[in-house]
Amino acid sequence: MTVSRRAVLGMVGAGAAVVGAGAAATVATRSPAVASDTYPFYGPHQSGILTPAQDRLHFAAFDVTTTDRAALVALLQRWTAAAEQMTRGVAVGAAAVPYDSPPEDTGEALDLPPAGLTITFGFGASLFDRRFGLQRQRPAALVDLPHFPGDDLDPNRSNGDLCVQACSNDPQVAVHAIRNLSRLAFGAASVRWSQLGYGRTSATSTAQLTPRNLFGFKDGTANVKAEDPTSNAAVWVQPQDGPDWMVDGSYLVARRIRMTIETWDRASLREQEAVIGRTKQHGAPLSGGGEFDAPDFDLPGRDGQPVIPFNSHVAMSHPDRNNGAVMLRRGYNFVDGNDPLGRLDAGLFFLAYQRDPRTSFIPVQAQLARGDALSEYIEHVGSALFAIPAGFAPGEYVGQRLLQA
Amino acid sequence: MTVSRRAVLGMVGAGAAVVGAGAAATVATRSPAVASDTYPFYGPHQSGILTPAQDRLHFAAFDVTTTDRAALVALLQRWTAAAEQMTRGVAVGAAAVPYDSPPEDTGEALDLPPAGLTITFGFGASLFDRRFGLQRQRPAALVDLPHFPGDDLDPNRSNGDLCVQACSNDPQVAVHAIRNLSRLAFGAASVRWSQLGYGRTSATSTAQLTPRNLFGFKDGTANVKAEDPTSNAAVWVQPQDGPDWMVDGSYLVARRIRMTIETWDRASLREQEAVIGRTKQHGAPLSGGGEFDAPDFDLPGRDGQPVIPFNSHVAMSHPDRNNGAVMLRRGYNFVDGNDPLGRLDAGLFFLAYQRDPRTSFIPVQAQLARGDALSEYIEHVGSALFAIPAGFAPGEYVGQRLLQA
Numbered sequence: 001m002t003v004s005r006r007a008v009l010g011m012v013g014a015g016a017a018v019v020g021a022g023a024a025a026t027v028a029t030r031s032p033a034v035a036s037d038t039y040p041f042y043g044p045h046q047s048g049i050l051t052p053a054q055d056r057l058h059f060a061a062f063d064v065t066t067t068d069r070a071a072l073v074a075l076l077q078r079w080t081a082a083a084e085q086m087t088r089g090v091a092v093g094a095a096a097v098p099y100d101s102p103p104e105d106t107g108e109a110l111d112l113p114p115a116g117l118t119i120t121f122g123f124g125a126s127l128f129d130r131r132f133g134l135q136r137q138r139p140a141a142l143v144d145l146p147h148f149p150g151d152d153l154d155p156n157r158s159n160g161d162l163c164v165q166a167c168s169n170d171p172q173v174a175v176h177a178i179r180n181l182s183r184l185a186f187g188a189a190s191v192r193w194s195q196l197g198y199g200r201t202s203a204t205s206t207a208q209l210t211p212r213n214l215f216g217f218k219d220g221t222a223n224v225k226a227e228d229p230t231s232n233a234a235v236w237v238q239p240q241d242g243p244d245w246m247v248d249g250s251y252l253v254a255r256r257i258r259m260t261i262e263t264w265d266r267a268s269l270r271e272q273e274a275v276i277g278r279t280k281q282h283g284a285p286l287s288g289g290g291e292f293d294a295p296d297f298d299l300p301g302r303d304g305q306p307v308i309p310f311n312s313h314v315a316m317s318h319p320d321r322n323n324g325a326v327m328l329r330r331g332y333n334f335v336d337g338n339d340p341l342g343r344l345d346a347g348l349f350f351l352a353y354q355r356d357p358r359t360s361f362i363p364v365q366a367q368l369a370r371g372d373a374l375s376e377y378i379e380h381v382g383s384a385l386f387a388i389p390a391g392f393a394p395g396e397y398v399g400q401r402l403l404q405a
Numbered sequence: 406m407t408v409s410r411r412a413v414l415g416m417v418g419a420g421a422a423v424v425g426a427g428a429a430a431t432v433a434t435r436s437p438a439v440a441s442d443t444y445p446f447y448g449p450h451q452s453g454i455l456t457p458a459q460d461r462l463h464f465a466a467f468d469v470t471t472t473d474r475a476a477l478v479a480l481l482q483r484w485t486a487a488a489e490q491m492t493r494g495v496a497v498g499a500a501a502v503p504y505d506s507p508p509e510d511t512g513e514a515l516d517l518p519p520a521g522l523t524i525t526f527g528f529g530a531s532l533f534d535r536r537f538g539l540q541r542q543r544p545a546a547l548v549d550l551p552h553f554p555g556d557d558l559d560p561n562r563s564n565g566d567l568c569v570q571a572c573s574n575d576p577q578v579a580v581h582a583i584r585n586l587s588r589l590a591f592g593a594a595s596v597r598w599s600q601l602g603y604g605r606t607s608a609t610s611t612a613q614l615t616p617r618n619l620f621g622f623k624d625g626t627a628n629v630k631a632e633d634p635t636s637n638a639a640v641w642v643q644p645q646d647g648p649d650w651m652v653d654g655s656y657l658v659a660r661r662i663r664m665t666i667e668t669w670d671r672a673s674l675r676e677q678e679a680v681i682g683r684t685k686q687h688g689a690p691l692s693g694g695g696e697f698d699a700p701d702f703d704l705p706g707r708d709g710q711p712v713i714p715f716n717s718h719v720a721m722s723h724p725d726r727n728n729g730a731v732m733l734r735r736g737y738n739f740v741d742g743n744d745p746l747g748r749l750d751a752g753l754f755f756l757a758y759q760r761d762p763r764t765s766f767i768p769v770q771a772q773l774a775r776g777d778a779l780s781e782y783i784e785h786v787g788s789a790l791f792a793i794p795a796g797f798a799p800g801e802y803v804g805q806r807l808l809q810a
Contacts, residue, residue: 056603058740063747100673106666107621107685108738111614156745171576171603172617175740179619179749183670190747196740198461198576198603209516212577214584216512261511265588268505280512333513335463335580335601336741340561342468342595344584 037116037169041087043391044248046398048118049235049328049353050226052205054167057197057332058174059254059349060182061124061160061384062189067131073403075188079121079164079181080397086173089114092180106183108176115170119177121398122163122252122386137405139246141237141356142387145253148369150379157256157382160192165252165351171198193382195256197332197349204330210283210291214259214333214346215377217276218283221291222318224328234326234360235353237390245401248390250353253327253361256334256382259347264377275373277312285314313374316367325360327352347378357385442521442574446492448796449653451803453523454640454733454758455631457610459572462602462737463579464659464754465587466529466565466789467594472536478808480593484526484569484586485802491578494519497585511588513581520575524582526803527568527657527791542810544651546642546761547792550658553774555784562661562787565597570657570756576603598787600661602737602754609735615688615696619664619738619751620782622681623688626696627723629733639731639765640758642795650806653795655758658732658766661739661787664752669782680778682717690719718779721772730765732757752783762790 039047064072082092089112093104128138166177175196182191201213202220206227213219224231237246264272269280277295278285285295286307297315301307308315319326330353335346354360369375389399444452469477487497494517498509533543571582580601587596606618607625611632618624629636642651669677674685682700683690690700691712702720706712713720724731735758740751759765774780794804 060743097674099675102671103621103674103677103685105621106619106670108617108619110617110621110686172738175603175619175738175751179666179751182747182749183667191743191749192747194743194749196603196742198580198601212513212515214511214513214580216508216510216515261584262588265511266507269502269508270504272508280508281515333577333580337601338465338596338599342587342597344587344596344599346580346584 038088038114039116039118041084042393045236045250045391046120046388047087047391048120048165048167049250049330049388050204050231051116051118051167052208052226053200053202053330054116054118055169055200056167056171056174057200057349058166058171058178058194059197059351060164060178060194061192061254062162062164062182062185063192064127064131064161064189066188069132069403071188072132073397075185076121076399076403077397078184080392082180082184083119083121083177083398086177086180087114087117087119089117092184106176106180108179109173112170112173112176115168115173117166117168117173117177119181120165120167120388122165122388123399123402124160124163124384124386126159127161134402137243137245137402139243139387141241141251141358142385143358143362145357145383145385146362146366148365148380150369150375151383152379152381153383154381157193159384160386162189163252163254163384163386171196195334195349195382196336197334199333201331201333201348202329204328213348214261215264215272215276217272217278217280218291219348220329220331221278221283222314224326230326231328234355235328237355241356243405245389245405246387250355250388251357252386252388253350253352253354253357254382254384254386255350255380257348257350258345258379258381260343260377260379261346262343267377274309275312275377277308277314286312309373311371311373313368313372316372317364322364322367323359325364327354327360327364353388443493443519444521444523446489447798450641450655450796451525451793452492452796453525453570453572454655454735454793455609455636456521456523456572457613457631458605458607458735459521459523460574460605461572461576461579462605462754463571463576463583463599464602464756465569465583465599466597466659467567467569467587467590468597469532469536469566469594471593474537474808476593477537478802480590481526481804481808482802483589485797487585487589488524488526488582488803491582491585492519492522492524494522497589511581511585513584514578517575517578517581520573520578522571522573522578522582524586525570525572525793527570527793528804528807529565529568529789529791531564532566537808539807542648542650542807544648544792546646546656546763547790548763548767550762550788550790551767551771553770553785555774555780556788557784557786558788559786562598564789565791567594568657568659568789568791576601600739600754600787601741602739604738606736606738606753607734609733618753619666620669620677620681622677622683622685623696624753625734625736626683626688627719629731635731636733639760640733642760646761648810650794650810651792655760655793656762657791657793658755658757658759658762659787659789659791660755660785662753662755663750663784663786665748665782665784666751667748672782679714680717680782682713682719691717714778716776716778718773718777721777722769727769727772728764730769732759732765732769758793
């Protein structure tokens with residue numbers, strides 16, 4: 001018996017074509033990706049980074065449980081093959097398996113189009129230990145993140161040898177991807193922590209509207225966009241950066257940021273806007289203009305102080321105050337039920353790609369943790385940094401340049 | 406400053422109109438509801454029951470923390486007013502609030518259309534105690550659910566005085582609804598437990614395709630559909646059932662069913678299909694035909710035994726084996742990260758509406774818990790039963806007929 005997403009899709013082909021045409025009209029409010037979209041799996045860079053941010057996320061960090069380098073290579077080969085199939089909207093594995101064997105694909109995405117699925121792989125610092133002889137290949141930029149003031153990190157929500165970011169416009173497609181990759185890892189790696197994000201918080205393309213975070217504010221207005229002429233240099237490791245296997249890769253910072261939204265909700269609109277430095281309704285800088293107008297940090301208000309407070313989030317995080325440091329933000333809102341006090345366990349799963357965290361995330365976060373007015377309403381509870389290797393060509397597997405280096 | 410979803414929507418009106426027209430084309434694969442859809446808030450029945458199942462869910466159960474009946478009434482009045490606004494896509498509260506007060510609406514759905522939002526309220530058995538003098542109004546059908554074999558219920562995921570089911574085709578809209586209702590409950594009720602569902606598992610309209618659950622099978626093929634001539638009598642409390650305040654209401658069973666998907670994934674396709682009684686790819690009964698053909702439970706296979714095993718899920722749950730008992734299923738897939746062993750904390754958040762649980766859910770579940778082959782792969786970890794009062798007219802608040810009875 002054949003279990004093939006392509007076969008199933010063929011049967012509803014007429015309907016699927018209609019979807020593709022009609023769904024394009026949703027660009028204005030949500031994401032430029034439509035249900036039938038596919039993004040390239042092969043190329044100089046991995047997809048899921050400069051790709052227009054899809055609406056849904058399933059992210060997982062893994063501990064490698066084998067100490068056999070060949071088994072690690074085999075896992076990465078299995079993952080590469082399966083991810084290539086899933087991003088095409090095809091079921092994982094062989095087209096036909098014996099009826100008395102478990103299906104190779106778990107099946108819950110059988111009828112679903114690719115829905116813009118991208119799967120992005122990364123390596124944590126802990127992978128570069130003696131187990132696999134990779135110590136000398138550890139990039140200098142793959143540091144251990146420092147402790148920032150206010151951090152309250154849960155080790156069970158932090159770090160990991162490997163990571164997989166699955167983004168899609170259909171949550172079932174993203175969940176299916178992580179589930180099948182977890183299954184293929186059996187005996188070689190197991191999930192250390194995972195996070196679902198139900199809605200993107202960043203636009204990564206000028207074609208996307210700026211979404212709102214759980215504080216009710218537009219978030220990431222000034223984010224690096226794929227169309228920006230500077231985006232390549234901000235995101236991708238350059239030849240002079242090294243090591244060779246990381247060229248055309250990137251570094252991903254993942255932070256689980258709990259928002260104390262009940263406290264925030266009791267703050268006045270004046271306080272909320274002063275903390276952010278933008279208006280709530282339109283996302284315009286408090287210095288005036290529209291959402292995309294540059295903030296004027298010197299414009300004085302009636303009291304002679306800047307109308308955009310010095311310690312506001314927009315001021316503290318602005319590149320002008322951070323030696324020009326920029327990151328490609330790609331975070332997601334999350335709600336994981338509630339805590340024992342009945343407060344929503346909710347916030348921002350911050351994801352940011354950058355050429356070198358030592359000159360972008362780390363100094364920016366050090367400044368925010370010290371002085372950002374927003375710090376009063378948030379808490380960082382999970383943290384990880386991953387090296388995201390370059391893309392690859394057909395026949396290559398993810399990380400091959402590292403493991404053959 | 407005015408914070409009005411309608412005002413904001415007005416500004417993107419041209420784009421939104423395009424969405425409405427275009428998104429209709431997605432009916433074929435997902436839900437008949439489009440982003441700009443609204444469902445009526447007033448009427449003889451609450452919405453969110455026979456309404457075509459939306460794609461996303463946020464559900465919350467509350468403990469009432471006040472013992473003042475007037476404060477309970479005031480809460481239900483606030484909830485009714487806010488729910489009416491949100492289902493229209495309008496921000497909660499007054500159109501304008503002082504700049505030095507907290508915004509009445511939390512804002513994260515400001516730019517979003519109603520996205521088919523429905524908000525459905527219910528009352529748990531514990532509400533009918535001495536605190537509010539409601540003991541004599543407790544419906545006979547609002548029983549304490551019995552213990553079923555295999556139940557492993559977490560009290561922190563079970564029961565509650567009140568419940569709110571928010572369904573929408575945009576998860577941020579559903580989350581926004583529960584968050585704002587939780588906020589309006591401050592001082593009168595607090596969240597006891599909550600559950601996000603990322604994808605519907607049931608069709609409740611013949612216009613919807615049957616979705617797949619996390620076992621990879623189409624689920625709820627034989628579900629009661631709104632268009633079925635029997636649906637009214639299966640779902641709504643009739644005048645002869647009583648009490649008066651429940652007529653045109655319903656009863657909601659909520660069960661958090663953890664699926665041990667790692668075990669399931671190791672079962673052969675033959676075993677999986679025998680457990681369910683249907684084919685995995687097409688959802689057809691093992692006795693032949695297509696998805697919507699009636700199963701033939703007597704058709705013998707080569708070994709002389711029925712091709713649809715007696716203990717298969719489709720056989721054990723079929724109305725013919727349950728004195729004709731039917732329910733309107735409206736459940737959702739959930740994934741809440743992973744457990745400490747790296748297994749996905751995932752499964753089905755089972756929601757089922759019915760006229761009387763004593764003749765539908767309870768006997769059906771008693772039979773399934775004893776004999777369903779699927780029981781080996783699932784575990785019920787949360788449970789609740791709520792009385793869902795009838796709909797209401799403008800000027801009325803939810804539960805008014807109960808509290809004035």
